[in-house]
Amino acid sequence: MAGYESGAGMHDTIAVLIERLQPGLRTAGVELELVAVNQDGTVSLRLKGLCRSCYGEAWTYRLRIERAFKEALPDVVLLFVG
8 A cells, every 4th residue: 555646545545544444443432533634644533432531542542543554654644633
């Protein structure tokens, strides 16, 4: 998946990544939502269903997601929102 162009190719790669990550997240009641893809390569994601007091759990999921994105889209900057 590395070596995307931009635009539609990047969106397609992101969609595939999210689709691949969802089953593992859903088993824990967590949902990954794409919020925005900006032209500067910033991708905003939201993790839904996390326990608000489970700080370590949130970081575990974020690290797993970041690793998958960096392998496929090394120049992308991820932002986790709300």
